[in-house]
Amino acid sequence: MRSDIMNIEELRDLLNNKKLVEVKKILQEMNEYDIASLIEELPDEQLIQAFRLLPKDMATDVFVNIDEEVQRNLIASLTTKESKSIIEDMFTDDAADLFEEMPAILVTSLLSNVNSETRNEINKLLKYPENSAGSLMATEYIHLKEGLTIAESIERIRKQADDFVSYDRCYVTDKERKLIATISVKDLLINKPDTLIDDVMEKCEHAATTMMDQEEVAKYFQDYDYSSLPVVDSEQRLVGVITIDDIMDIMEEETTEDIEKMAAIVPTEKPYDKTGVFETFKARIPWLLLLMISATFTGKIIQNFEDQLAAYTILTAFIPMLMDTGGNAGGQSSVSIIRALSLNDIDFKDIGKVIFKESRVAFLCAITLGICNFIKILLIDKVSVLVALTVCLTLTITIILAKIIGCSLPMIAKKIGFDPAVMASPFITTIVDACSLLVYFKIASLILGL
Structure with a gap:
């Protein structure tokens, strides 16, 4: 071929x-x-x-x-x-x-x-x-009225076979077209022709409303392994059906949108190879400008402590490590929480439990990294014990702060109506950077007497 x-x-x-x-x-x-x-x-x-x-x-x-x-x-x-x-x-x-x-x-x-x-x-x-x-939704679905026999139902399906978007399940309505039950094609095939569908149909457990958000609809498919889901209007009348192929497209779109937001990119509907250079530029530049301007705060903090840095110039060498580690720690927490929120594993009411858990994780990470970094600074960087202590205490506090900020901001964002994905690594890193510098210079002032 x-x-x-x-x-x-x-x-x-x-x-x-x-x-x-x-x-x-x-x-x-x-x-x-x-x-x-x-x-x-x-x-x-x-x-x-x-x-x-x-x-x-x-x-x-x-x-x-x-x-x-x-x-x-x-x-x-x-x-x-x-x-x-x-x-x-x-x-x-x-x-x-x-x-x-x-x-x-x-x-x-x-x-x-x-x-x-x-x-x-x-x-x-x-x-x-x-x-x-x-x-x-599609409006081409298998619609049967209560009171029909199996034979009548199969004949109705046969006459309109080319017009249906899904064949695995039929929907049974009353005289006012209100959805009352479902029946699988399998049940139509294995039961006797003269059997009433009322005797074998099943109660319809779930149906989407026309105004329901597509993410809620996708959750039904994910939780109950549906291949199709009926859609009803405000009066519970059957108006359409949503099939799994539509939901797969939606899940792909939502995942792509979240990834783009987490990377500080304005979401686009086109695939990468179909997006022009200028369109890609427009999607990326807004957040880059915002993050660049927000980085001014970290610059101002460093300017305010120029005299202390001049007295202990070695402190400058550890600023990138402190900021990067804090950003990475916050990013880990934010991604985990954003994922949990998207799967409805947690909600805002769980914020206390989440912060408590992340605080314990942060403490373990902070102690481990602090000890390892203390040894590394003494053996490799060969600085004084007081400088090493300043850096490692800052590192410990920064990691704890970063993980608390990283887990709480996405939950707060969702509570006030924003997409939690916006509160991902780039945004959190900027906040953590400023916090880590303030902590660093405060500890340096206390321990080194700056």
Whole structure:
């Protein structure tokens, strides 16, 4: 099979040489995701050419796997008939995601061409707040009414099989479309045809509301191993379903966002290789400027103690080690707490317990590092015992302070409505640096008589 050796250079050559029949044959043998990954690297003209070679039953599946920015450019370049076919074949949640970032004029133009049912469903999803369950859900789900038999239920599923986003579970509603229970496809298959679904259906333990935050929805999937979750409105009427593939995308986005915030980068929605130099610059420069300005405080502290440093210049040599160790200690605590908060292992009410635990950990770390550093300073740096004592006492206190600050700031941030990831290493390091210098010069004044 040729598809296992197909690469972007070979595809470009075949398209340039007008070997369209060969390209079509190769693409038909490939997986939809692999096709999407391959053709999205093509220039716009060749991308459209390759996409039009795909069979209709493959085109939509390939389209939904293409990068979002490429999707928007592609759909705008297709004919009215082609775009109509793709949009109507897409699940509503995928179509809503496509339109979310598109210009309003283009959205209006594209939606005006699709059938009214599809248009209404997409418009409903676009009205929900971003990152809510309503904006994630698909409206194509298996919906059964109470009182049906197994045979009637299976026949209903068979007639609309191509319209469902998930097949593992059916949702049972009453006459007012209120969600009352679920039934697995397995139960439909193993029970007798004349059995009422009321006799085998199970109570629906969990359902998301349309306004529920996507992170709360993801928690349901994580805790209960769901592959799909029903979505209800304020009156408990079934309006959609969220599937595991949507949640996997959300978890990836949330993790990426947290990592970027922890590294003092403004979160971006594009992958690294799709982000331009200027966009990357804009994402990084705000926090760098803020951290640079905040570092002015540490500079001012050192300036205020210039006379003491002049009397004991050897003290200057240990400033980087004290600041770096304190920053590292605070960073360890903050990352652990941010992770625990994201998993809902702890909450603000646990702050006392967390500080108590981190204080004990800090004490053990501080004593160990202090003793090791004391020996190292005497044997390698060959300074006086009083200087070594000054440095090591500062190190001990700095580590304890750093770990307490590192564990408490993320919890306080979450309590007042900020993302705990903001209180990660760069931010905490700046605070700890200032604290370590104040402690250092205070101890030096007491022990060395500065």
